[in-house]
Amino acid sequence: MEIHFLGTGTSHGIPVIGCRCAVCRSRNPRDKRSRASILIKEQGAAILVDAGPELRQQLLLAGIDAVTALLLTHAHADHIAGLDDVRIFSEREEKDFPIFGSRTALQQVRRRFDYVFRNTQKGGGKPRLALHAVQAGFCIEKAHIIPIPLWHGRIRVMGYRIRDFAYLTDVSRIPAASYPLLRGLSVLVLDALRPLPHETHFHLSQAVSEAKRIGARRTFFTHMCHLLGHTQTERHLPPDIKLAYDGLTLRI
Numbered sequence: 001m002e003i004h005f006l007g008t009g010t011s012h013g014i015p016v017i018g019c020r021c022a023v024c025r026s027r028n029p030r031d032k033r034s035r036a037s038i039l040i041k042e043q044g045a046a047i048l049v050d051a052g053p054e055l056r057q058q059l060l061l062a063g064i065d066a067v068t069a070l071l072l073t074h075a076h077a078d079h080i081a082g083l084d085d086v087r088i089f090s091e092r093e094e095k096d097f098p099i100f101g102s103r104t105a106l107q108q109v110r111r112r113f114d115y116v117f118r119n120t121q122k123g124g125g126k127p128r129l130a131l132h133a134v135q136a137g138f139c140i141e142k143a144h145i146i147p148i149p150l151w152h153g154r155i156r157v158m159g160y161r162i163r164d165f166a167y168l169t170d171v172s173r174i175p176a177a178s179y180p181l182l183r184g185l186s187v188l189v190l191d192a193l194r195p196l197p198h199e200t201h202f203h204l205s206q207a208v209s210e211a212k213r214i215g216a217r218r219t220f221f222t223h224m225c226h227l228l229g230h231t232q233t234e235r236h237l238p239p240d241i242k243l244a245y246d247g248l249t250l251r252i
């Protein structure tokens, strides 16, 4: 299995427009973060998790030519604003492009991309989408995916597990029933927004203690804001925890 980190930033992206802080002005490429998204290559399928506003650029930069399906964690703008760009895949394959997510997230997709589901004039390019609501485990080609229910403030969101890899972004609390779904991981990706507590995201020390509790062999933090510089932050983390960065590729 291969994991490509397409984006590892919080909703503003880093640098933040008009910000002159040390991280936003940093020359370290690992301090440039586009909106959070990964692509998982597993059993011949290329599975995208979330479709933020930079999706097209992210896929071009990562050299990804084709995507099999999209998993949505939730429908906040930084996770779905680039969704129209999957159009190239439904056009080229001449079939509906599959999107998997919670019923609520898919309802939001229907509302915010309503033109996709309406009859409109000929000639305007639109993606062809097939929405699949998921609760329990399901398959994309030969890859088996387990949704992990999570809390993001007061809204329910989904993390996803494939074999011994799990991706949990935009999470402020893991329900008791989800911990058993996270046993025996070799790689965990976890939300770590900033140094100070936040209503809807794990902050750094909380993410470290959740990572320890889950006990994956390696943990990578994502969805980070400009208050976390790559080098400075990583220096203070335990050896089995690292910050992910745009362009990082893992082979598991």
Ligand SMILES: [Zn+2]
Pocket: 010, 011, 036, 076, 078, 079, 170, 223
């Ligand atoms: Zn987000």
Ligand SMILES: [Zn+2]
Pocket: 015, 016, 019, 020, 021, 022, 023, 024, 025, 226
């Ligand atoms: Zn800044």
Ligand SMILES: [Zn+2]
Pocket: 074, 076, 152, 170
């Ligand atoms: Zn969110």
